[in-house]
Amino acid sequence: MTEPRKPAPVTPVLTKTWLSPRSWTLDTYTKLEGYTALPKALKASPEQLVQLVKDSGLRGRGGAGFPAGVKWSFMPPNEDKPHYLVINADEGEPGTCKDIPLMMADPHSLIEGCVIASYAMRAHHCFIYVRGEALHCIRRLNAAVREAYQAGYLGKNILDSGFDLDIVVHPGAGAYICGEETALLDSLEGRRGQPRLKPPFPAAAGLYAAPTTVNNVETIASVPFIVNGGSDWFREMGTEKSPGPKIYSISGHVEKPGQYEAPLGTTLRDLLELAGGMKDGIPLKFWTPGGSSTPMFTAEHLDVPLDFEGAAEAGSMLGTTAVQVFNETVSVPWAVMKWTQFYKHESCGKCTPCREGTYWLTQILERMVAGNGTEADIDTLLDVCDNVLGRSFCALGDGAVSPITSGIQYFRDEFLALCDKQKAAPALAGAQA
Known part of the structure; x- marks a missing residue:
């Protein structure tokens, strides 16, 4: 039986003074x-x-x-x-x-x-x-x-x-x-x-x-x-195309959430070890490599190098390296709805695709999570996302659709389950727990 791989020791650069007394002076x-x-x-x-x-x-x-x-x-x-x-x-x-x-x-x-x-x-x-x-x-x-x-x-x-x-x-x-x-x-x-x-x-x-x-x-x-x-x-740190150290923010269902400095190209497997593993031992379900505006990853992506090229090749973006970790107790449609509500609230309203798109995406997701969705809602969500992506004044519109499209890509069954009221109740209860 092979020994589990341990992350290489890291000499802090950006964070080297953080633990010093009165480091801010x-x-x-x-x-x-x-x-x-x-x-x-x-x-x-x-x-x-x-x-x-x-x-x-x-x-x-x-x-x-x-x-x-x-x-x-x-x-x-x-x-x-x-x-x-x-x-x-x-x-x-x-x-x-x-x-x-x-x-x-x-x-x-x-x-x-x-x-x-x-x-x-x-x-x-x-x-x-x-x-x-x-x-x-x-x-x-x-x-x-x-x-x-x-x-x-x-x-x-x-x-x-x-x-x-x-x-x-x-x-x-x-x-x-x-x-x-x-x-x-x-x-x-x-x-x-x-x-x-x-x-x-x-x-x-x-x-x-x-x-x-x-x-x-x-x-x-x-x-x-x-x-x-x-x-x-x-x-000498990081990768050839993405050199240097990086501060990764790790939040969510980990034992020790916080900031961890590591070379670019570090994997979530390494970061989870630094953060003490999954909280209460409940398995990983999905995660974001760079905040809610980046397409989500699943447990299948534990070894994706978290640098600009590695994240892109796997279908997401490195973003701000805001690693949000969610375990199996979380409903994906519920999480996607909460993120979309944020983007709808924060849209400046200057351009029509983002202003109208985030409004309608929120309405549909709220109806689905309440257990009143239909299968046609999934196609409508993807259609609205297609009309927002690349058509808004800035990247907020693109960021708003990323959790929806990636959520449906990896967890379509959970969205379909919300179309049946009898199946929707347990999913919603799990989200609210």
Whole structure:
């Protein structure tokens, strides 16, 4: 009998300071090699830093996985207009909980990354847009920004380099749509958060119609480590096309839910072992690799590499690595209904496919879960999903249909069972338990 495979030991990178006493303070951060990357970066040219991030293979950690260095290179080299760096910390995807813990435990890694990235893109103003409900996080970030100003890491002539940078922490108002980068920019400008038509892209006309780069918290927090360790060191972790470490948020029916740092390409089997296994020993039924907007997986996908390519090849997306784990007690149609209600509530209403589609999908799913569905409802669901997918203004519409189409793909029998009132009652009771 073969021994069960154990996950390889991981040397923390992004989370290495999290368990230190008062890890969020400047004093602790500097004792643990904090702000040692900044002077190195300021001695290099902006072009060299952009090339370093390109060579590292760092990809956006906010869900899309676009190469960060390539995104930085889109910023124009001239400074006819102000350049802006905007940090997307509006973490609102159901199941995602990596950026807020990072900012709570180690805000200075984000601030140091902001200074380096701003210097590389010739930006002198940086905005950190934080989800409005995260009050403790906003206070802690503001305190860290004040510390950085007092220590000379922000403000005028940073470390006698001649480079100036101001950082503003901006609380949002709790709208999920503002996680979309152009809706976030509209919100920052004081308007209602709604996605913009692209092109123009933010690099050409973003915040205040000036060149802008929008990056995720985890992406920017990785930058100081790349500057210190080098691109080759960064590529030693993860996979060839998806290098580096990643913070995986694990929630749901596991013994120890939380944040786990692991190299990209780690499997759910490994993550479950880190999280203490399935809660109460009840077997796994389905799970999401990147939050509720990514197509769900089943127990058959335990060994799918959780990197950008592996998740896509298996029929889903890596997303924000928000791993939601559900055991056999959960009704799939019920879970799908709850997610769809969220997307209907959070739709900004700007485009018809998403506004009307999420409304009708919610109506049908609520009727089915109540035991009043028909077999024709399944075809109607798929038809509405087909009319939303790829036709909405932003990715919210695509995310709303993913749980429905994947749920029907893997668990069609459960949806069919809801079409028979006698069979529907046990399924609904299990969901409510």
